Amino acid sequence: MGVRDIAVVTGASSGIGEATARRLAKEGFHVVLAARRADRLARLAAELDATAVVCDVTSDGSxxxxxxxxxxxxxxxxLLVNNAGGALGADYVEAGSVADWQAMFDVNVLGTLRxxxxxxxxxxxxxxxxxxxxxxxxxxxxYEGGGGYAAAKHAQTALAETLRLELCGRPVRVIEIDPGxxxxxxxxxxxxxxxxxxxxxxxxxxAEPLVADDIADCVAWVATRPHHVNVDRLVVRPLAQAAQHKVHRVTS
Structure with missing residues (x-):
């Protein structure tokens, strides 16, 4: 029996993180579930025979x-899946909440860094x-009203691209997934x-926005390619969304 592969998923208590944990467990990984909500983690860990670790990615000690x-x-x-993140508000820059911008930067960017x-x-x-x-x-x-979130996600993208350059020659690939x-x-x-x-x-x-399982499928696919294959960036949107501002909506 070989050595088991461990996958760590942050933000694993709900949404994309939970769906990704489920999918990776099916792929044969021992999954470490990291998130803040202990009760949800405990239930999922029992279901998946996974390891639950209560973790706040905005805390150095945690x-x-x-x-x-x-x-x-x-x-x-x-495997590490840096999934913890989120958006707060839709204020225009002129009315932007400094606290919201700071919180988004801390979880999306500095959380990934930590x-x-x-x-x-x-x-x-x-x-x-x-x-x-x-x-x-x-x-x-x-896009209008998305300045804080876009700024944080642009910074997270810069982190991923820089990390890939810095790890060149070492046996770690860096893959960025950008859902719409x-x-x-x-x-x-x-x-x-x-x-x-x-x-x-x-x-x-x-009619059919993407759902968490769609993104989990993407994570599993990139993570299970032969290790010499690095999918630098995977952009995935629903068919109805041709671009950030171009979304087909059906009216009744």
Missing amino acids: VAALGSAVAALDGRVT VTKALLPALVASGAGTIVVLSSTAGLIV MVRTDEFALKRFDGDAERAAAVYAGV
Whole structure:
């Protein structure tokens, strides 16, 4: 029996993170579920025979504890999915909330930095490491009302691109996945501070937005390519979304 491969997924308690954890478990990885909500993690860990680690990616100490918990496991760490992130608000720049911008930068960018730094030595030591960065099409183009989120995602994209350059020659590939419109239970609701009507309006008239399982499928596909194959960037949108501003909506 060979050494088991360990995959660490941040933001694993819901949405894309949860769907990715489920899919990676099916692919044969021992999954480490990292997120803040202990009750959700415990239920998912029991279902998947996974390891749950309560972790806040905006906390240095919490991420250090994640690194220690992963190091104590039997196996080799071959995959890190930096999924924890999110958007807050849709203010124009002139009315932008500094607190919201700061929070988005901390979770999307510095969270990715913290977790990557903590697990990179293990990924290198595995001899076949993969880092997946879940960014967004907002990391490639800006739009009105999305300044804070787009700024954070552009920075996360820059982090991924820089990391790939710096790791050249070492056995770790860096893959960026940029989803467009994905309908999950929490993303838009959190963005609009629990306003269900505003959250629903994002997807109004869109027959088939992407769902979390679609992105989990993308993560699993890139992570299971032969290790010499590096998918630098995968941009994925629903058929109805031709571009950030070009979305086909059906009206009744």
